[in-house]
Amino acid sequence: MEGGKGLRAASPLHTFEPLRRTALNRIFAAFYTCAIIVLLYRHAQALLNYSTTSLLYFSITLSLLISDLVLAFMWAAAQAFRVRPIRRKEFPENLKRVIKEEDFPGLDVFICTADPFKEPPMNVVNTALSLMAYDYPPEKISVYVSDDGGSALTLFAFTEAAKFASYWLPFCRENNLMERSPEVYFASSNLSWSPEFEKIKMMYENMKAKVEHVVDKGEISDEYIIDNPHREAFKKWTKDFTRTDHPAVIQVILDRSDREDKDVSGNYLPNLIYVSRQKSKTSPHHFKAGALNALLRVSAVMTNAPIVLTQDCDMFSNDPKTPLRLLCYLSDPAIQSNLAYVQFPQRFHDKNKDDIYGCEYKRLFKINPLGFDGLMGPNYVGSGCFFQRRAFFGGPSELVPPEFDELNPNHVVDKPIKSQEILEFAHHVAGCNYENQTKWGYLNGFRYGSLVEDYYTGFRLQCEGWKSLFCNPKRAAFLGDNPITIIDLLGQCKRWCIGLFEVAFSKYNTLIYGSRSMGIFMGLAYSHYAFWPLWCIPVIHYSFLPQLALLNKVCILPKTSEPWFFLYVFLFLGAYGQDFLDFVLDGGSVKRWWNAQRMWMIRGLTCYLFGSVEYLLKSLGISTHGFTLTSKVQDDEQSKRYWQGTFEFGVASPLFVPLTMAAIINLFSFLYGLKEFLVGSNIMDGGLFLQMVLSGLIVLNCLPIYGAIALRNDKGKMPTQVTVIATFLSAALSSSAYLIFNQ
Numbered sequence: 224m225e226g227g228k229g230l231r232a233a234s235p236l237h238t239f240e241p242l243r244r245t246a247l248n249r250i251f252a253a254f255y256t257c258a259i260i261v262l263l264y265r266h267a268q269a270l271l272n273y274s275t276t277s278l279l280y281f282s283i284t285l286s287l288l289i290s291d292l293v294l295a296f297m298w299a300a301a302q303a304f305r306v307r308p309i310r311r312k313e314f315p316e317n318l319k320r321v322i323k324e325e326d327f328p329g330l331d332v333f334i335c336t337a338d339p340f341k342e343p344p345m346n347v348v349n350t351a352l353s354l355m356a357y358d359y360p361p362e363k364i365s366v367y368v369s370d371d372g373g374s375a376l377t378l379f380a381f382t383e384a385a386k387f388a389s390y391w392l393p394f395c396r397e398n399n400l401m402e403r404s405p406e407v408y409f410a411s412s413n414l415s416w417s418p419e420f421e422k423i424k425m426m427y428e429n430m431k432a433k434v435e436h437v438v439d440k441g442e443i444s445d446e447y448i449i450d451n452p453h454r455e456a457f458k459k460w461t462k463d464f465t466r467t468d469h470p471a472v473i474q475v476i477l478d479r480s481d482r483e484d485k486d487v488s489g490n491y492l493p494n495l496i497y498v499s500r501q502k503s504k505t506s507p508h509h510f511k512a513g514a515l516n517a518l519l520r521v522s523a524v525m526t527n528a529p530i531v532l533t534q535d536c537d538m539f540s541n542d543p544k545t546p547l548r549l550l551c552y553l554s555d556p557a558i559q560s561n562l563a564y565v566q567f568p569q570r571f572h573d574k575n576k577d578d579i580y581g582c583e584y585k586r587l588f589k590i591n592p593l594g595f596d597g598l599m600g601p602n603y604v605g606s607g608c609f610f611q612r613r614a615f616f617g618g619p620s621e622l623v624p625p626e627f628d629e630l631n632p633n634h635v636v637d638k639p640i641k642s643q644e645i646l647e648f649a650h651h652v653a654g655c656n657y658e659n660q661t662k663w664g665y666l667n668g669f670r671y672g673s674l675v676e677d678y679y680t681g682f683r684l685q686c687e688g689w690k691s692l693f694c695n696p697k698r699a700a701f702l703g704d705n706p707i708t709i710i711d712l713l714g715q716c717k718r719w720c721i722g723l724f725e726v727a728f729s730k731y732n733t734l735i736y737g738s739r740s741m742g743i744f745m746g747l748a749y750s751h752y753a754f755w756p757l758w759c760i761p762v763i764h765y766s767f768l769p770q771l772a773l774l775n776k777v778c779i780l781p782k783t784s785e786p787w788f789f790l791y792v793f794l795f796l797g798a799y800g801q802d803f804l805d806f807v808l809d810g811g812s813v814k815r816w817w818n819a820q821r822m823w824m825i826r827g828l829t830c831y832l833f834g835s836v837e838y839l840l841k842s843l844g845i846s847t848h849g850f851t852l853t854s855k856v857q858d859d860e861q862s863k864r865y866w867q868g869t870f871e872f873g874v875a876s877p878l879f880v881p882l883t884m885a886a887i888i889n890l891f892s893f894l895y896g897l898k899e900f901l902v903g904s905n906i907m908d909g910g911l912f913l914q915m916v917l918s919g920l921i922v923l924n925c926l927p928i929y930g931a932i933a934l935r936n937d938k939g940k941m942p943t944q945v946t947v948i949a950t951f952l953s954a955a956l957s958s959s960a961y962l963i964f965n966q
């Protein structure tokens with residue numbers, strides 16, 4: 224099929240094709256729907272026959288019904304992704320026929336960082352360098368670094384990076400490098416040696432050592448800022464300057480209009496601007512969304528490029544031609560006029576190993592691997608996403624103008640960025656009280672009100688009538704790291720759960736408001752994520768109830784001799800099998816899929832549950848919950864264990880208690896069932912077969928947890944405290960179950 228109408232068919236800029244599995248998906252969905260209806264009918268019938276059964280049986284059926292309803296809802300919502308999957312392709316090589324390089328749009332890059340100790344400044348520098356070195360006219364690029372931690376260490380790292388950039392950028396261009404993050408490039412194995420290479424490598428190592436030394440010491444001694452034009456800026460870090468209370472610091476580190484800021488080969492360098500917005504304990508700062516809105520304004524005042532790229536500090540560019548792929552869509556007037564954003568996937572820089580935490584789940588969770596034309600592209604996932612600036616100011620047909628004309632997306636900046644006037648105004652719009660009584664965060668810019676500001680903003684923009692695209696080239700556009708300890712991973716996921724519920728239960732809820740604004744399929748697709756934490760209901764039910772029943776020889780799932788048995792088998796294999804196929808057809812390995820489904824189970828027993836509870840407490844006003852940063856520091860020992868495929872527990876967190884309990888109870892019920900089977904009791908014919916299989920599957924999933932409880936002695940093992948508490952609670956739970964089942 225042909226995209227980009229009006230272009231010669233011989234040289235399209237982009238195309239898309241529906242995937243072959245579409246028809247199969249739809250047929251399967253029809254069958255599966257029937258099966259779900261039959262299952263619900265079975266439950267309803269059992270409930271109605273209540274008079275002839277016991278209260279116990281009634282409650283078990285009711286609780287199974289509730290979990291199955293959640294499963295059915297999640298399954299139905301996920302079908303929105305499967306009705307019309309497409310795959311897109313871009314042809315950047317055809318661009319030169321439609322657009323000249325001097326007509327390329329300007330690009331403002333936003334890099335967010337918030338804490339020099341959790342997000343090492345050298346990582347942030349590498350991200351920035353990889354983007355500054357894009358294969359794009361450097362005079363069209365401006366890189367803005369948002370430092371929410373307000374740290375002089377970060378500013379220092381960037382003043383050093385700027386010096387290095389004037390060597391690094393020409394080096395990348397002349398050698399046509401693909402990896403333009405120096406750290407990644409120098410660590411890669413296929414390097415060709417040359418004197419020039421040796422020189423630049425030395426330079427990088429020196430800069431890195433210097434920056435890391437300063438960060439380790441935690442302060443910048445005077446000797447380091449000698450001859451530095453930024454000395455004045457460092458003076459802003461007075462005694463009273465704290466991360467939560469400080470004035471705005473905006474420092475132009477590289478200025479492309481400055482004749483001195485050229486690289487060693489005489490080419491322009493991109494603008495590089497350090498921004499730390501003003502913070503005060505008395506005004507809300509809205510975390511990352513607030514930081515991005517401050518950047519939207521500061522960049523509007525200084526450069527106002529029509530395209531904005533948002534980037535987390537731990538995700539670097541892996542393909543210098545990425546912006547050209549974007550242009551393939553923007554050069555198509557039919558698409559350009561209502562396109563809010565193009566999202567690129569962020570893959571994990573995983574050294575080709577299988578990640579025990581199934582890191583690909585992040586991809587499956589947030590980015591559907593396919594594009595959904597007419598129905599959906601993807602949601603915005605916070606990083607690796609190019610926006611049209613215009614999208615932040617009202618729907619495609621009506622502009623919601625900002626307070627000042629200077630912030631209007633159509634405004635043309637006609638003064639140099641270092642001029643007094645521009646700098647003063649930039650500081651003004653970065654003020655902590657600037658947003659009071661304005662539309663920022665509500666009608667303009669990144670939206671406030673949810674800890675998943677990315678998901679929420681993408682959703683709201685699409686409700687306004689904007690479209691989005693998913694661009695999934697073979698070579699990943701961005702690579703980054705993922706947490707290597709399970710507590711970091713679950714903490715991150717808990718924050719997402721709270722944020723998603725904030726959207727699900729707001730007046731902009733995805734199901735009603737979403738379906739009304741964008742149609743039922745989009746509403747469902749967004750709901751699949753908004754109600755994500757609900758997974759904890761079926762996961763917890765199916766991890767405890769059938770097992771406790773098994774321990775008491777009570778049969779709560781169909782017997783092998785009943786026709787219902789086949790219904791259960793179909794429902795289970797159908798959902799699991801389709802998930803497996805989607806994963807594998809998209810290039811995932813079997814082992815990765817296994818890891819990903821294990822993490823799904825673990826999340827169900829941990830962060831989905833705790834996230835839901837914390838959301839509840841938060842909405843009752845009992846507790847508050849902020850944006851807890853994910854740590855990007857890689858402890859050597861932890862890294863080693865992680866890459867050996869060992870789960871990293873280590874901290875005594877309540878999050879691990881229900882998980883350990885499930886591990887214990889499933890092990891016991893499975894062993895009990897096995898014993899009964901071996902001594903020849905008729906428990907299998909009695910219908911406990913499904914319950915046995917379920918326990919067995921969970922035990923298999925829990926193998927690393929048994930290891931962490933009993934076999935390991937390193938720092939990452941399950942803390943004894945957790946094991947003791949979980950054992951105690953499991954004993955209490957099974958005793959109560961015994962009393963209930965045998966009353």
Ligand SMILES: O=c1ccn([C@@H]2O[C@H](COP(=O)(O)OP(=O)(O)O[C@H]3O[C@H](CO)[C@@H](O)[C@H](O)[C@H]3O)[C@@H](O)[C@H]2O)c(=O)[nH]1
Pocket residue numbers: 335336337338342369371509510511514534535536537604605606674675676677715718719722850851852853854
């Ligand atoms: O007050 C804050 C908090 C965070 N950040 C930045 O936000 C980014 C994401 O934070 P991180 O701790 O890495 O969270 P993750 O869970 O890894 O982030 C995912 O989830 C977030 C929403 O919860 C999205 O914003 C991110 O883009 C997405 O990668 C980082 O660059 C931070 O520096 C800020 O700028 N200000």
Ligand SMILES: [Mn+2]
Pocket residue numbers: 535537853
């Ligand atoms: Mn992150």
